[in-house]
Amino acid sequence: MTKVIISVLGKDRPGIVAAVSRVLFERDCNIENVSQTILQTEFAGIFIAGIPAGVTAETLHQGLTAGLADFKMYVQVKPLAENGSPAPPPVAEPFVITTSGPDAKGLVARITAVIARYQVNVTNLQAVFKGGSEPGDNIMIYEVDVPTHIDQQRFRQDLQDQAAALGLRLTIQHRDIFSAMNRI
Amino acid sequence: MLSYQEIISTLEMLKNEHLDVRTVTLGINLFDCASHDLGTLQTRIRDKIGRIAEALVPVCDQIGDKYGIPIVNKRIAVSPIAVVCAPLGPDGMVAIARTLDACAREMNVDFIGGFSALVEKGIAAGDRSLITALPEALAETERVCASVNVASTKAGINMDAVLLMGRAIKAAAERTAGRDGLACAKLCVFANIPQDVPFMAGAYLGVGEPDSVINVGVSGPGVVKKAVERALASHPDLDLGQLSDLIKRTACKVTRVGELIGREVAELLEIRFGVVDLSLAPTPNVGDSVGEIFQSLGLLAIGVPGTTAALALLNDAVKKGGAFASSHVGGLSGAFIPVSEDLNISDAAAAGHLSLEKLEAITSVCSVGLDMVALPGDTSAETLSAIIADEMAIGVINKKTTATRLIPVPGKKAGERAHFGGLLGESVIMAVNNGVGPNAFIRLGGLIPAPIQSLTN
Numbered sequence: 305m306t307k308v309i310i311s312v313l314g315k316d317r318p319g320i321v322a323a324v325s326r327v328l329f330e331r332d333c334n335i336e337n338v339s340q341t342i343l344q345t346e347f348a349g350i351f352i353a354g355i356p357a358g359v360t361a362e363t364l365h366q367g368l369t370a371g372l373a374d375f376k377m378y379v380q381v382k383p384l385a386e387n388g389s390p391a392p393p394p395v396a397e398p399f400v401i402t403t404s405g406p407d408a409k410g411l412v413a414r415i416t417a418v419i420a421r422y423q424v425n426v427t428n429l430q431a432v433f434k435g436g437s438e439p440g441d442n443i444m445i446y447e448v449d450v451p452t453h454i455d456q457q458r459f460r461q462d463l464q465d466q467a468a469a470l471g472l473r474l475t476i477q478h479r480d481i482f483s484a485m486n487r488i
Numbered sequence: 489m490l491s492y493q494e495i496i497s498t499l500e501m502l503k504n505e506h507l508d509v510r511t512v513t514l515g516i517n518l519f520d521c522a523s524h525d526l527g528t529l530q531t532r533i534r535d536k537i538g539r540i541a542e543a544l545v546p547v548c549d550q551i552g553d554k555y556g557i558p559i560v561n562k563r564i565a566v567s568p569i570a571v572v573c574a575p576l577g578p579d580g581m582v583a584i585a586r587t588l589d590a591c592a593r594e595m596n597v598d599f600i601g602g603f604s605a606l607v608e609k610g611i612a613a614g615d616r617s618l619i620t621a622l623p624e625a626l627a628e629t630e631r632v633c634a635s636v637n638v639a640s641t642k643a644g645i646n647m648d649a650v651l652l653m654g655r656a657i658k659a660a661a662e663r664t665a666g667r668d669g670l671a672c673a674k675l676c677v678f679a680n681i682p683q684d685v686p687f688m689a690g691a692y693l694g695v696g697e698p699d700s701v702i703n704v705g706v707s708g709p710g711v712v713k714k715a716v717e718r719a720l721a722s723h724p725d726l727d728l729g730q731l732s733d734l735i736k737r738t739a740c741k742v743t744r745v746g747e748l749i750g751r752e753v754a755e756l757l758e759i760r761f762g763v764v765d766l767s768l769a770p771t772p773n774v775g776d777s778v779g780e781i782f783q784s785l786g787l788l789a790i791g792v793p794g795t796t797a798a799l800a801l802l803n804d805a806v807k808k809g810g811a812f813a814s815s816h817v818g819g820l821s822g823a824f825i826p827v828s829e830d831l832n833i834s835d836a837a838a839a840g841h842l843s844l845e846k847l848e849a850i851t852s853v854c855s856v857g858l859d860m861v862a863l864p865g866d867t868s869a870e871t872l873s874a875i876i877a878d879e880m881a882i883g884v885i886n887k888k889t890t891a892t893r894l895i896p897v898p899g900k901k902a903g904e905r906a907h908f909g910g911l912l913g914e915s916v917i918m919a920v921n922n923g924v925g926p927n928a929f930i931r932l933g934g935l936i937p938a939p940i941q942s943l944t945n
């Protein structure tokens with residue numbers, strides 16, 4: 305069984321997930337992973353599904369587009385690349401970077417530019433921008449994997465410098481501290 | 489994936505509620521340094537402390553950075569010096585205190601504890617030398633902390649030692665008269681002293697402990713206070729059972745921080761991890777006060793009627809939360825109520841809400857005792873001893889630790905202020921009933937026998 309990755313985007317309303325999963329079920333596809341979220345009023349869902357012989361990404365796209373016609377959703381379906389033998393990822397430790405401060409354009413771009421420069425991978429990003437000047441109203445949370453071989457002090461300093469230039473307060477802490485305190 | 493709320497609540501505790509790892513204390517056994525020769529002893533002590541403690545501060549700083557949680561104090565606790573240096577006289581003991589002080593400076597730690605003696609049942613030669621040396625040792629050194637255990641539930645109260653300690657405190661205060669008796673702020677008198685307490689001035693490495701061990705003291709009065717305030721703001725009808733549960737859960741979170749960080753420091757130093765001591769230890773900062781918790785629970789101030797019940801609730805909830813969070817909770821684990829170190833408690837004393845007598849009463853349900861209490865300079869040594877004896881009796885009868893850290897401030901009277909500086913804070917001098925006259929009871933000496941509760945075998 306080959307796999308496809310399906311992206312569904314559009315205005316949120318009840319029934320979207322049911323419609324997607326019904327189309328997949330009718331075509332004997334097996335949903336393996338799903339992640340969905342709602343940002344403000346917009347729905348975003350990603351599905352990875354195994355598809356049987358005879359079903360292609362194209363025919364599935366047609367089916368989903370028809371099945372979601374009432375919802376006016378944007379749908380994309382593409383085959384999932386085989387894993388092959390990619391280079392092993394570097395040894396890394398999970399950290400959480402948070403920034404808070406007044407809203408402005410380019411905050412995420414500039415912070416992630418520093419993160420990318422050190423080959424640090426962002427594994428999850430949550431940004432809550434209410435657009436105000438109250439630091440508590442505008443918070444970004446980056447979960448990242450920091451390779452152990454990089455210069456941690458310089459990485460931290462560069463992040464702090466960038467945050468200061470943007471008027472943000474930045475913290476970087478090992479993920480374990482959040483897990484230890486909140487999860488038993 | 490962590491939730492937004494988990495991350496924000498943790499950051500709030502750190503940023504606005506003063507959550508920190510208050511102390512990482514490295515215990516070092518010095519028994520293998522023993523010698524009749526002072527010079528040999530000093531060399532061995534310097535070598536051993538230097539070898540084991542060299543990386544303590546850099547490792548703590550590194551781990552503090554990694555988790556974004558400050559490790560405020562790094563300290564060393566050693567085996568009771570009265571035993572390690574038993575052959576020495578008082579002069580030799582003072583010399584050892586200087587050696588320890590120099591080690592503390594060299595290792596860049598805030599305090600070194602263990603200038604201690606255990607005399608609950610009797611005073612050996614080394615113990616007597618150390619107690620005799622206390623005033624000079626504490627006045628002449630900066631970072632050495634001392635403790636003397638004069639009572640236990642199993643042994644009773646050694647009233648001869650209690651009398652000696654009253655005199656030692658008086659002499660130590662006089663030797664530091666220009667600094668409001670500061671030397672006394674580094675001296676605790678204990679009943680039932682724990683062997684693994686990481687907080688000063690009582691920290692020492694007990695005889696039953698390993699060659700070296702990392703003990704961690706976590707604090708969080710601000711976190712508890714904010715948790716209570718938030719809960720009552722959103723649910724004003726919460727009862728004390730529900731508030732106790734809230735404090736318990738908060739204490740659990742705080743303890744887990746200590747365990748995580750303590751274990752990592754221990755691992756990097758290749759030293760065994762000992763215990764987490766979850767004590768609500770205040771600092772003289774607004775928002776980092778145990779006294780403010782009483783106000784958040786609805787009391788006018790610490791010391792007014794209701795205080796003892798509130799402290800009993802608080803202490804119990806803290807212990808329950810800590811016990812669930814870690815299998816290795818030790819030390820004192822409760823609420824400290826050091827008068828001068830807690831701005832709110834100090835203010836309550838100044839406003840007349842908190843008297844020495846009420847303070848003594850509430851120590852029957854708290855972790856420590858009469859801690860950092862400034863007294864009039866003319867309080868007699870016998871009266872100091874009598875106050876100590878009262879506090880020891882509370883600990884002995886209730887099978888718990890109690891202690892005193894009393895500071896008779898030379899030349900100052902009740903109502904005036906004493907200033908100790910830094911974390912030691914400042915406080916109004918509390919009045920002592922009948923503080924000046926003789927006290928024949930104390931002079932009787934001897935051993936107040938162990939109570940019936942001691943017959944548990």
